[in-house]
Amino acid sequence: MTFDLSGHTALVTGSSRGIGSAIALELANAGASVIVHSSKPSAVADDMAAKINALGKLQAVIAADLSKPEEVVSMKRDLPEIDILVLNASIQIRKPWRDITIEEYTTQMNCNFLASLLLIQHCAGYMQERKWGRIVTIGSVQELKPHPDMLVYSSSKCAQAGMARSLASQLAGYGITVNNVAPGVIYTDRNKEAFADEEYAKSVRKSIPLGYYGEKEDLAGIVRLLCSEEGRYITGQDIFVDGGKSL
Ligand code: NAP
Numbered sequence: 001m002t003f004d005l006s007g008h009t010a011l012v013t014g015s016s017r018g019i020g021s022a023i024a025l026e027l028a029n030a031g032a033s034v035i036v037h038s039s040k041p042s043a044v045a046d047d048m049a050a051k052i053n054a055l056g057k058l059q060a061v062i063a064a065d066l067s068k069p070e071e072v073v074s075m076k077r078d079l080p081e082i083d084i085l086v087l088n089a090s091i092q093i094r095k096p097w098r099d100i101t102i103e104e105y106t107t108q109m110n111c112n113f114l115a116s117l118l119l120i121q122h123c124a125g126y127m128q129e130r131k132w133g134r135i136v137t138i139g140s141v142q143e144l145k146p147h148p149d150m151l152v153y154s155s156s157k158c159a160q161a162g163m164a165r166s167l168a169s170q171l172a173g174y175g176i177t178v179n180n181v182a183p184g185v186i187y188t189d190r191n192k193e194a195f196a197d198e199e200y201a202k203s204v205r206k207s208i209p210l211g212y213y214g215e216k217e218d219l220a221g222i223v224r225l226l227c228s229e230e231g232r233y234i235t236g237q238d239i240f241v242d243g244g245k246s247l
Contacts, residue, residue, distance in 0.1 A: 012024040014038070
């Protein structure tokens with residue numbers, strides 16, 4: 001099989017729904033054992049786990065709120081050895097920049113940056129021992145085109161992409177690649193309420209050169225490629241999957 005991931009174990013954070021769920025399913029279809037993660041136990045997380053279990057590829061189901069460092073610490077204790085780490089969960093708070101509180105700053109930075117760093121620190125040791133590993137952070141088109149009311153969110157994605165670039169050089173000697181994949185406008189639970197307003201939806205579609213939103217599955221193929229042997233020579237890259245929105 002091309003892009004085969006048999007024999008590997010993948011954690012995809014925020015894989016109960018949205019983009020993370022499509023990535024988790026794709027990695028399981030490619031043969032990886034997958035850990036489904038959500039912020040809290042839920043029926044959607046259980047449904048996702050059942051889909052992966054039906055493929056015979058469910059390694060575990062884990063709930064942890066990544067905006068709380070103490071939950072990241074206890075999550076690490078429950079993790080098996082992982083050689084594919086996809087850091088997809090994020091928090092996005094929409095607010096004019098002058099009104100952002102310290103708590104809102106901390107919540108977003110904890111989930112979108114600190115948790116990624118802590119999970120990489122935890123998982124990289126095993127990858128280094130194996131001399132093989134794949135780390136993919138999920139960024140955003142907002143690294144290049146920040147929404148004015150999402151200052152902390154867009155900055156957190158820049159910080160995470162910077163971390164991926166730094167670690168790509170530091171881990172390359174161990175056969176570990178580190179890349180950031182940056183979605184554009186992808187239709188998920190996160191934005192479906194905003195897109196219920198047809199006028200707003202029309203203006204957003206107009207800002208996308210391809211003229212339509214992406215689907216959650218649009219990210220899955222590139223992540224599978226990056227995690228496979230065929231992707232072994234790609235590292236330190238920031239890959240935009242955005243219908244041209246970053247242009
Ligand atoms: P989504 O549909 O809102 O799903 C978010 C996922 O993250 C869920 O599995 C959720 O778990 C988990 N999550 C949320 N808060 C968490 C927390 N505090 N701790 C742990 N897990 C948490 O999101 P999405 O649209 O698929 O976005 C996925 C990634 O793509 C994010 O990094 C986002 O920034 C990025 N992105 C998305 C778009 C877009 O247009 N959708 C654009 C650019 C970038 P629960 O089910 O427990 O809530």
